[in-house]
Amino acid sequence: GAVVSQHPSRVICKSGTSVKIECRSLDFQATTMFWYRQFPKQSLMLMATSNEGSKATYEQGVEKDKFLINHASLTLSTLTVTSAHPEDSSFYICSASNRGGRGNEQFFGPGTRLTVL
């Protein structure tokens, strides 16, 4: 159980366009979802935390107007990279947590690789 999916798995876009990434919890209700980014050979960096129905909380240094997060339901959160530029190319990973679950662990999606040309 506790499966998290992401769509798309891979996206290539032109500089200046916006890209939306979906994160879904398939078999449980996620009270909280997290968004991370990961550059090659580096660790995961937390970008923001979102609770269903409320505004996301962004980590220091992450531009909230550039990385729009919507957590409209208990099974879906979206990350929109607005006006993407080559430096936004990265591996974006979401995770979902159900506070009622065992130890409040996070279940991670498979990731989305974004390449901005």
Place this chain on the structure above:
Amino acid sequence: DAKTTQPTSMDCAEGRAANLPCNHSTISGNEYVYWYRQIHSQGPQYIIHGLKNNETNEMASLIITEDRKSSTLILPHATLRDTAVYYCIVRVTSGTYKYIFGTGTRLKVLA
């Protein structure tokens, strides 16, 4: 937020136990230790977690020192498929229970 320190890389012979250490000397009394692993270009996979007591599941064992300032993840019989980056995480207990990832240990299991 409590930070973790892990060796950058380790090698282990196939079939032998892999012991991955983690230091978390600033951990608070109610902060859990979690272990995840990440195989190349995939999302992290949950392994095990604990608070004070040692824990064991079908994947691994977690040994936490009495002062809780360090822990060791043990893969009892490492296989080639265990080659991955292993992350030790101290979970923040207030607010959103977020994870702060450290640099992780790159474990290579050798045939």
